[in-house]
Amino acid sequence: VARAGDIAGRNVILFGxxxxxxxxxxxARLKGCGELTVVDIAEAPLAFASKLGANRTIDLSSGDEELKALASHRAIDVAFEISGTAAGLAAAIDSVRRGGTVVQVGNLPGGQIPVAANSVMAKEINLHGTFxxxxxxxxxxxxxxxGxxxxxxxxxxxxxxxxxxDAFRLAADRSQSVKVVLTAD
Known part of the structure; x- marks a missing residue:
């Protein structure tokens, strides 16, 4: 979150x-962000995000109309790309306001990835990576x-x-788990 700068009161969107x-x-909540939206392609993780305090969730599995409407009606100041997908990075760049900030957290697949560099330039987006x-x-x-x-x-x-x-199978099922902990027998 530090790579995004001061996010207190700023509208934040997270992809993943x-x-x-x-x-x-x-x-981001700890740093005092404003409205917080979480985007994913699966319903269960989004429900979990709501329980943890997301103001809004967007399920992209049925299209991106809701995301486009949000971006056009609200100023999204900061976007975090955490999904590790080229589509997530593209959506982060598309959704952030002119002069906004995009922080890439997710590891993208190897090889050449198309990036909307003209959008970064024309919208004067601050694009940061974080490792x-x-x-x-x-x-x-x-x-x-x-605490x-x-x-x-x-x-x-x-x-x-x-x-x-069985624990690893459960952990791989995003519809049933977020994190599975192995304990001593």
Whole structure:
């Protein structure tokens, strides 16, 4: 969230409601963002985002009309691309207002990815990348230890280590879980 600058009171949209997206959402809330919208292609993660405090969720599995309407009627100041998809990055660039900020968190697939560079230029978008393996770990630990962010809210199931195979199957099913924790037998 730090790469987006001061987001206090600013309207934020996140593309991707997996564990990293949900943690980014909690961090944006902690930093005092304004209206917060979460976008995904699956209903269950979006329902979870609503429970955690998203003001609005948009399910892209049935088209992007709602996203286009939101972008045209509301000033989206900051977009976080967390899905790790070229479509997510394109939607983030499309949805943010002129002069807004896009932060790419998700790892895009290898190879050449088309990017709407003319939109970045014409809309004067600030495009930032972030690689979450630096000071963020220390900051995250401090927030967790200090009780400012409760990561246990993302744990949707616990399974004993002897049931690891079933735990991994459950973890892979986005309709049933966010994070599955393995425990000692």
């Amino acid at each position: 409601a997996g564990p990293i997206g949900l943690l980014t959402m909690l961090a 979450r393996f630096d000071a963020e770990f220390d900051q995250a630990v401090d927030l967790i230890v200090g 400012e962010i409760d990561v246990l809210k993302l744990v949707t199931a616990e399974r004993p280590l002897s049931s690891a195979r």
